[in-house]
Structure formats: C-alpha cells, structure tokens
C-alpha cells in the first residue's frame with residue numbers, strides 16, 4: 547500500500563524568504579510554484595531525486611498553515627507517504643479504529659489526491675496519504 551516517502555511539508559512564513567536556502571545554498575534547482583486555494587497556501591515543491599520538499603506559505607490568516615505557524619513557529623508540518631490506492635489507506639486507518647482528518651480524498655498540490663491522518667492517531671505526526 548505505501549510506496550515510499552513522497553514529501554515532507556514545511557510551514558514557512560514567506561516563500562520569498564525561504565526558497566533561496568533550498569534553491570541557492572543547497573542547489574536544488576527552481577521549485578515548482580503553485581497556489582492551492584482549497585488549503586489557502588502557496589506551495590514551492592523541490593525535487594530531491596528521492597522524495598520532495600514542500601514549502602507551504604499561508605495566503606490567509608485562516609489557513610491551517612497560518613494557525614500552525616502561530617502556534618509552533620515555522621518548521622516541519624507533515625510527512626507524506628505515497629500510496630497506490632488512497633481509499634485503501636483511509637479504510638485501513640478507520641478499520642483500526644483510528645481517526646482520519648479527511649475521510650474522503652481531496653485535491654493537493656500538483657494534481658495529487660491527498661488525505662490526512664489525525665496526529666492523535668499517529669503519536670503526534672500529521673501524516674498525509676498522497677497519490678499521484
């Protein structure tokens with residue numbers, strides 16, 4: 547069911563401020579930039595060769611990313627696992643009596659289908675299932 551680590555999501559106040567570290571200091575190339583209005587974020591996606599790094603900048607104070615930064619500061623926000631069949635992942639979690647944030651898949655960056663598992667069910671990790 548799990549095909550690998552798809553990406554690590556990192557909450558940032560400003561893409562303009564944080565992109566240069568990955569692009570210039572780490573020489574990871576130009577990121578794919580995308581706005582995801584459903585999640586009220588702008589995304590910069592870097593390819594590392596194996597797994598991606600997803601920088602998330604809130605576009606609205608009501609964005610979940612804005613609330614995360616307000617509470618925790620900038621930093622690692624979620625871990626995304628690649629899945630072949632996202633509904634199978636959701637079913638496995640719910641069958642185990644654990645809690646999904648998204649019980650149906652929704653649209654993520656780069657046309658992916660995503661669903662989040664509640665961190666209370668994972669020992670504090672906000673886990674994303676991601677199907678491309």
Ligand code: CO
Nearest residue numbers: 555600626674
């Ligand atoms: Co993500």
